[in-house]
Amino acid sequence: MIDQKLINRINELAKKNKAEGLTPAETKEREKLRKIYLQEFKKGFKQRLDCIEVVSPQEFEERTGRKPGKNCSMCEIKEN
Secondary structure, eight states, X not given: OOOHHHHHHHHHHHHHHHHTOOOHHHHHHHHHHHHHHHHHHHHHHHHHHHTOOOOXXXXXXXXXXXXXXXXXXXXXXXXX
């Protein structure tokens, strides 16, 4: 999970950059923080993708006891 302190610091540096510019040390810090943020984002996104399982309408019905259709927000049946 991405730490709120990390996001806050990135936002502070972004505001300062717009207002008056950053020192070389702050620019390096911003790059480091952005890299950490992206690594954490990718890690969390991958974990979510790993939990997704695609099933056929028949498998859905077997697992849930319901028929997929208009009332199911997770199902979309395309008719030919």
